Amino acid sequence: MERISVFDMLKIGVGPSSSHTMGPWRAAERFARHLIDSGRLDDLTGLTVELFGSLAKTGRGHGTDIAVLMGLSGADPQTCDTAQITPTVEAIRARKMLPLAGGQPIRFDPAADLVFHFDQSLSYHPNGLRFTAYFGDADSLSATYYSIGGGFVVEEGEEDRAESTRLPYPCDAAAHVLDHCARHGLTIAQMVWQNELAWRTPDAVRGGLLHIWATMADCIYRGCHTDGILPGGLNVVRRAAGISRTLIGDAPYADRLEWVEAIRARRPVFYEMVKWVSCFALAVNEENAAFGRVVTAPTNGAAGVLPAVLMYYVCNNPVGDDDIIKFLMVAGEVGSLFKKGATISAAMGGCQAEIGVSAAMAAAALTECLGGSVEQALMAAEIAMEHHLGLTCDPIGGLVQVPCIERNAMGAMKAITAANLALVSDPHDAKVSLDAVIKTMWETARDMDAKYKETSEGGLAVQIPVNLTEC
Numbered sequence: 001m002e003r004i005s006v007f008d009m010l011k012i013g014v015g016p017s018s019s020h021t022m023g024p025w026r027a028a029e030r031f032a033r034h035l036i037d038s039g040r041l042d043d044l045t046g047l048t049v050e051l052f053g054s055l056a057k058t059g060r061g062h063g064t065d066i067a068v069l070m071g072l073s074g075a076d077p078q079t080c081d082t083a084q085i086t087p088t089v090e091a092i093r094a095r096k097m098l099p100l101a102g103g104q105p106i107r108f109d110p111a112a113d114l115v116f117h118f119d120q121s122l123s124y125h126p127n128g129l130r131f132t133a134y135f136g137d138a139d140s141l142s143a144t145y146y147s148i149g150g151g152f153v154v155e156e157g158e159e160d161r162a163e164s165t166r167l168p169y170p171c172d173a174a175a176h177v178l179d180h181c182a183r184h185g186l187t188i189a190q191m192v193w194q195n196e197l198a199w200r201t202p203d204a205v206r207g208g209l210l211h212i213w214a215t216m217a218d219c220i221y222r223g224c225h226t227d228g229i230l231p232g233g234l235n236v237v238r239r240a241a242g243i244s245r246t247l248i249g250d251a252p253y254a255d256r257l258e259w260v261e262a263i264r265a266r267r268p269v270f271y272e273m274v275k276w277v278s279c280f281a282l283a284v285n286e287e288n289a290a291f292g293r294v295v296t297a298p299t300n301g302a303a304g305v306l307p308a309v310l311m312y313y314v315c316n317n318p319v320g321d322d323d324i325i326k327f328l329m330v331a332g333e334v335g336s337l338f339k340k341g342a343t344i345s346a347a348m349g350g351c352q353a354e355i356g357v358s359a360a361m362a363a364a365a366l367t368e369c370l371g372g373s374v375e376q377a378l379m380a381a382e383i384a385m386e387h388h389l390g391l392t393c394d395p396i397g398g399l400v401q402v403p404c405i406e407r408n409a410m411g412a413m414k415a416i417t418a419a420n421l422a423l424v425s426d427p428h429d430a431k432v433s434l435d436a437v438i439k440t441m442w443e444t445a446r447d448m449d450a451k452y453k454e455t456s457e458g459g460l461a462v463q464i465p466v467n468l469t470e471c
């Protein structure tokens with residue numbers, strides 16, 4: 001059975017989409033290395049990239065073409081300077097040359113060599129892409145990859161290869177989490193900590209998770225201090241900065257840490273806190289839509305829910321590093337249960353697989369951090385998903401903007417409500433278990449019409465006429 005670390009569920013990268021940007025980016029990096037390892041670069045006469053299914057249908061709005069060019073050029077989405085993405089892509093388009101993995105320039109004309117197959121899908125997954133290199137002796141080298149959600153990528157032939165690290169507490173379902181925790185007297189976070197040590201040292205786990213939180217918080221701060229119009233041609237106005245300015249008033253602050261302290265010092269009353277949570281979520285997803293650095297949690301389209309709820313927790317409680325680590329570990333575990341039992345890919349399950357899963361992750365994490373039991377944390381995750389079941393994916397213009405950005409604010413508020421409900425409930429009275437809702441989500445995903453699964457062929461996407469110009 002699949003083994004998934006919290007660092008697989010929470011990955012630092014670039015917006016706007018984990019499946020349509022991060023996945024293709026990583027696939028392109030892999031093929032570039034594969035091509036270099038073949039030792040045949042001097043004989044290379046051409047390279048084509050073909051996008052299939054959902055990657056073709058919403059690829060332009062989701063930046064799939066840009067991601068492929070950046071990946072082939074060897075840029076790392078975790079560390080690259082996001083301000084250099086547009087100049088790099090413009091230079092490739094103008095010169096029709098690409099520095100393969102940052103090295104030898106090869107001929108590549110995106111207008112001709114990057115092909116969108118709008119009418120073709122590959123059988124394994126709706127998000128397929130194929131790279132083919134051609135050589136002087138009429139030979140070729142080809143590889144097909146699938147971006148299966150949350151930035152995860154598999155190459156054709158390795159689809160069913162599961163990661164095999166032996167964990168002290170392996171969990172394929174919520175029932176396993178409950179069982180391990182009950183038998184060994186552990187919280188979810190304590191159980192996850194022991195599992196993570198199978199992959200990394202304690203310092204690496206702590207440091208990595210605190211780095212993830214710093215990246216999330218920086219993203220919120222940047223989004224709360226950036227005005228303007230989002231790219232893509234839909235002319236969506238950024239709102240987080242205006243909301244933040246209105247709420248913080250004349251409180252002085254110099255940087256992100258002082259800004260958070262200023263928010264905490266104002267002791268926001270309920271209606272102000274509701275606005276702050278929306279503001280935090282909007283900030284992240286405005287950054288995401290603008291090709292900013294975000295943390296995939298569990299996807300980029302839903303990247304705002306978890307940071308918004310964690311920042312809400314930070315602003316309302318005496319929170320230290322250990323609490324933040326605990327929050328992220330519980331969130332990662334719950335996200336992995338959905339990946340194993342259903343899907344975190346909108347192309348497979350609609351938006352319930354993105355915003356629904358992120359809300360479930362945040363709800364469980366907040367519940368455990370506020371003192372809830374293991375049963376209450378899993379109950380919170382169940383409540384959060386229960387009220388996202390059936391949510392479709394229908395982004396206007398194929399951009400991760402409308403309804404995506406506001407949907408993160410809604411998901412964050414539902415997560416907080418789910419946590420509060422679970423904290424005052426007896427889980428033994430619950431009528432639906434987390435495993436039952438995961439199964440229901442997967443069945444709903446399979447019943448959902450394909451036009452509501454990240455194709456922009458149904459729902460809001462066809463109600464709102466848009467005439468997007470490339471940017």
Ligand code: SF4
Nearest residue numbers: 301346351354393404
């Ligand atoms: S509608 Fe939901 S699933 Fe679809 S792109 Fe937007 S956030 Fe992602």
